[in-house]
Amino acid sequence: MSSSIVIALPKIEDAKKIRTILNRHGLTVASVCSSVSNALASISELDSGVLICGYKLTDAYYKDALDDLPQYFEMLLLASQRIIDEAPNSVSTVQMPMKASVLIDTVNDMLYHLERRIKKEKKKPKPRSEKEQNYISNAKRLLMEKNQMTEEEAYRHIQKCSMDSGTNMVETAQMLLMLMYDEI
Template structure:
C-alpha cells in the first residue's frame, strides 16, 4: 500500500491539502513543514507520494528529490515560473491549483506504483546455483536415458511440475531420485 507524505513550509497549507485528499478517500500518512521530517516519514513508510513545495526551510525540492527513498515519487506544488524549470522526472501541479488536478495526479501516481509492484511480483525469482543444478542434472538424465532434446527435457520437467503442482526444482529433485533408483 502506498503512502502520502505532505511537506510544505506552512503547516496550515499542508493540513488543508491533507483535508482535500482525505475527503476524496486518500489516506495521508504524514504532514510536516521540513524536508528532514518528510524524509524520515518517507523512509519509515517504504513507498508512496511525497507532495511538497519548491522550497522548504531546510532544503529545496531538487535536493529533497535526491534524498528520497527509491520507491517514493515526488509531486511538486509550485508556480508556473518554477514549474518551467523542473526536470521531467518530477511531476508537478501548478499553483494555484484545482482540487481535481491534485486528486487526479495523486491517483495516477498511486496507480502507477501499484502496477509497478504487481509487475515486480510477477517476475520469476532467480534460482540459486544449487537449484539450477538440480534442473540441469534432471535434464541431462532425461536426455541420456530417454533420448530427448534439451528443450524437450526442459518442457517435460516443466509439464511434470505443473501437473503435480510443485515447483520445477522439486520436480527435478523427484525425477533425479526416480532415475537414480532405476
C-alpha cells in the same frame, strides 16, 4: 499494503491546507512537514505512497528528497512551469497555482498506479538460488544425455512434469534426478 501521503512544503500552513483538501476527498495524509529530513523520516515508517512536495523546502531541494525515496514511493512536485520543465521524468508534477481537482486526480492516479505496480511485483516469482538452479540444470543435462533432447525440450519436459504433478520446477527436477540416478 496501503499507500500513504506525505506533504512537504516550505510553508507548513500551505501543507495543512492541501491536507484538508485531500482529506475532504477521502485521501489520508500520514504527515505534514516543511523539510526534506522530516519528510524522509516520516516516509521511513511507511510501506508505500506519494510524497507531495515543493521545489525548495527549508533544508534542501526536491531533488535531494528524490534521491533518497524508497522503491515504493513516488514524488508529486508542486511548482511553476519553469521548474516543471526541468523536472526528471520520474517525477509527477502539478503546476502552481493549481486547481484542487487537478491535485486530487493526480494523487488518485499516482496511488492507483503505485498499488498496481506493487501487486505486479509481488506476483513475480522470487529468483532461484544457485543450488535450486543447479538441480534444474543437472536434470536438463541428464534428460539431454539419456533421451537425446535439446536443452529447450529438456526444460519444457521438466516444466510439463512440474505442472502435471502440481510441484514447483525445483522439486520436479529433484525427483527426476533421483529417478534417473536410480536407473544408472
